[in-house]
Amino acid sequence: MSAEGGITKQIIMKTLVILSVVTILEIGVALIIGAYFPTFPKWLLNLFFVVLSLLKAFYITAEFMHMKYETKGFVFWTLIGLVLLVWFIIAMLYEGNSWLVNNSTWG
Amino acid sequence: MADTHAHGHHHEESFISKYIFSQDHKMIAKQFLITGIIWGVIGGLMSVLFRLQLGWPLEKFPILETLLGHWAEGGQIVPEFYYALVTMHGTILVFFVLTAGLSGTFANLLIPYQIGARDMASPLLNMLSFWFFFLASAIMFYSLFLPHGPAAGGWTIYPPLSALPQAIPGSGDGMTFWLIAMALFIVSSLMGGLNYVVTILNMRTKGMSMTRMPLTIWAIFFTAIIGVLSFPALLAAALLLIFDRSFGTSFYLADIFIGGEALPQVGGSPILFQHLFWFLGHPEVYIVILPAMGIVSEVLSTNARKPIFGYMAMIYSILGITFLSFIVWAHHMFMSGLNPFIGSIFMVLTIIIAVPSAVKVFNWIATIWKGNIRFTPAMLFAIGFVSTFIAGGVTGIFLGNSTIDIQLHDTYFVVAHFHIVMALSAIFGMFAGVYHWYPKLFHGRMMNSHMGYLHFFATLLTAYGVFWPMHYIGMAGVPRRYYSFENFTTFNQFDGLNAFISACAIIGFAAQFIFIANFFLSIFWGRKSKTLNPWNSNTLEWTTPLEHFHGNWPGEIPEVHRWAYDYSKPGAENDYIPQTTPLTEEELKEPAHH
């Protein structure tokens, strides 16, 4: 059985607080910037959201899904596959954008 | 005590739990193999039918009308049926024979045997994996008899052709059945794949470290990982396609005027489907070829009585191929309107695959160099595999180069390339595996060797006879998936060559019955092997008793002390040292290979 000793109720509560705070931060920033700073660069805002979401994902995986307490080999073999998504995302977004450009330039 | 219990367990089994809903990996392997063989015959027969049309486009064959009815009016196959045939041929061979039939058989048979486990991690899931595959098979088979025919949009089912029943008759019910069958197939392959990965990672016997595993297991391991990670893309793509077909969404459809009306869908992209499809489709060809590579590595080493050359390099090259297989998918789409910049990146990534592939080829050749080669039928097919893999591999360098691909894309050159490198090689690997592990499948019975030799040389000659001339046709620019070339003066100058190809295909198909007869007759009449280990092999499966029972080894599972490739080791008594033999004093001192 895996090292269940790792996680405690304190850690669970701490994670809950972190996730809540990050979510509220996201919503807050979205609302404030949407309402008061419409000229704020969209890409920067989106980057901010992406980073915060990845942070949330990290906490859910590490604490709730117990990954922090598994052996390194196990974490490696399970999560390494996700690396493949990086190029998938980049290539597809680039493609999507190029359809837009194609349609407006040659359509 | 353990022994008697195991046998007792064996006797408890009823017919149904032993032969039908069996949870024993050996029985499931046999089920996959036999289903795969049946599909192989059906898929092969389809290729004979459309080769008849391509080889003798103006001839009439009355027998076809007898057999196929309105699909071959007047003895000549109609275009709609021709396209249904090529579609189903591709689907059946790629997914049902070379994925399920190959991986399903050898993963199931070899994983528990070669890593020293009683069975798969979850025998129940394993059984379900087969039965989902069987269900998928049944549905796909039924679709062949639909009134409007099976799916006919190509095995790649590119929309809009596959999304619109108006576009081709097979895109109606035929396509629906195709999608249902493939959804079940994906579930089956997921259940199988999860089992294989987990069993290999978790259930190795004592001493069987990862770097002591036979290369078959390494290959199957990466195959399973590829399957687990790539089939979801097809699942997602198929779900979206189902929505486009049935609920009027526009993920893949845009600005279409067909059947006299303009469809409401706007904004979608057919290229999107191609991306998703090939995100599965390209790794899929490695799902097909990797197990064959593993089998061939094992068979070459055993029968050359020589350790596989560069064991670690082999593992790294499989790893490299696995990784690269996921990031090169768009090389199937250079001419699809892909962004040229992205295209050039895909070209670079694609060409890199040639490096690990070359390493593997050189390692195989180095393995037989200065060996002591025993030409069993399995060994013949393994050498045939290396030959076809080279022949098909080098043409990949042409097609991976997007500039050359402008001319070669969707010509017979492509057909020649992927049939030689993927279809032939994988089939050769499969044959090698069946001949080699037949005694393990069927209680120590051996297949008939001389029939095996005949089968091999007939297959090798006709295989090259079919696919080699296709390069020439393709280099002349003749497009694939043409029902007839008669309309084009540029394309219709190869009647003689096409007839030759068709003749080879028919002979080659007939030659496969030598194998089929050998396979099924040997179950009953095959010579019983004198020893447990007829090939003097090192791996663990040859230490199991001939009698099959659920649990593989009576008593304890043997402990492993060395890698699988100690053949002809200097100082050893025999030219093989089974993995179960403890290391000697001298061996402990020398730097371990692994």
Place this chain on the structure above:
Amino acid sequence: MAYLIGGIVFVLVLVLLYQIGTVFDLIAINKGQDDLYEKSNKYNALFMLGFMVTFLVGIVWSSVAYSDTFLPESSSEHGRLIDEMFNITLFWTGIIFFITQILLFIFAFKYRMQKGSKRKALFFPENDTLEIAWTVVPAIVLLGLLVIGVKSWNKVMSPPPAGSIEMEATAYQFGWIFRYPGADGKFGKRDYKLIDGTNSIGLDLTDEAAKDDIYTSDVFLPVDVPTLVKIRARDVLHNFYLPHFRVKMDAVPGIPTRFWFKPDVTTVEMRENMKDAEFEYELACAEMCGAGHYNMRRTVTIGTMEEFEKWLSEQVTFASLIDPDKYAMAESTESEMMETEMPSDSIMVENQELTTDSLQIN
């Protein structure tokens, strides 16, 4: 009945073959050999060698025999670039192919297990130098191919040069509609929702630029002038494929694609080169598009600029096809138009479909 008998005979032959094989297997064992491979080994090794010779000689012979059909003579500038790349790749991969195949079969023959021989295989599990060598050497060759490949790819896919003429090809099941921009040099707007029996590409006649757009049923292009082909599809995927010009690009409904090339051999010159008075450049579809996929032929004619302009002036406008009353034909009468428009081959039927309301698929 005959088929049944044939089937039974086939099965019996297989069973017989199996029995003969069994006899061979048993003889081999009875002769006191440990296993039956020692005897058959020699023959199999010889067969392997024989196969190699047959295979390689066959390859060389057939390559020579069919060499004049390899890559039909290129009639465009970038086509020769592609052919050159092809030949470079063929050279390098050819070397690798022959070396590896020969080594494979020679080793298989030479290192066969021999009767009575006490030779043992060499225990040779790894050698880092060799591994590095055959990783690095192919990598370098491939790098070279890649550099040339990327360069030519960028060249072929670059934006069309200034002074290009434009044409548009629209694919449908199963044929092509071509459009030239007319005197104003501009294509009019189109909308697929406007497509009907007469308006085959959905041309928007409210757009000024659309009124002089020219419809043609075959392609005519001037020699030595870069041409940009805008490629469109009306229903499913098609592919605009000109084998002699090394042009191939999918036609995708909803997404415009394009390809530019510079034809530099006229049809007349090509007829002389080929010594074939009937020769025509052909356009084909190279992306499976349905039951008539194999039938989407059109001819492509390359002529001088004067010939091109003369030809173009003889064609009709879309406007006159869509609304003959409003956009009366300037020069030719309707019957003459039909004559120039219809090619004299089997495609004719499909052209009629275009201008009538029988666009429905059965």
Place this chain on the structure above:
Amino acid sequence: MSAEAITQKVGNIWGGGTRPFNVRYGKMMMWFFLISDAFTFATLLIVYGTLRFSADWWPEPLNVFNTIPGVHGNSYPLVFVTIMTFILIVSSVTMVLAVYDGHHGNKKGVIKWMVYTIIGGAAFLGCQALEWTHLIHEGLSLYFNPFGPDGLVTKEAVMAGTAVAGPTHFGQLFFFITGFHGTHVLSGVVINIIILVNTVNGVYEKSGDYEMIEKVGLYWHFVDLVWVFVFLLFYLI
């Protein structure tokens, strides 16, 4: 019968090299299944990204998700989805607590937290149903997107040419992806109920092994994890 069980019957040598990652096969299998499922979701979200990048205009989430069902007015952007997000996070926490109690063999604790988790899941599904209903009322469907560049428009106005509709992909992707996620939540709730029944019947108490709770928990957290990204892509960016 699992292979481990067979081993125990036939004769056990699971010493040494077995279970190298200190994880039992069931849990490992669940993890690989989740990775596979992650690829399915990733593909769908990539489709979303691709189609969004290919659209020349996309509705601002603040202007789309700006109501709370049952509350009048359109001035509560993102409030409702925040509630949904919290429901899911809290249900994840209760699930962790169930797993925690499972490890300590506390049957009562497991039952209590499982019940809370199921309630959370059902609440989330209810909220999603409310949100879908509301959006459908506003006119969003697989074929029409009322959130155009000039604000909320009606189909009639678009047909008449007096207004511009938003990209239909917005609605298609929204319904497809949240629907696919909702299906996962639904199946999670069903599985949770089955597990709860088993726990109440003492199945895991008897076998002394609450690992099943952990496996189901992994699935449940995964659903939460996916929501993080659905939330990011549909509601924030």
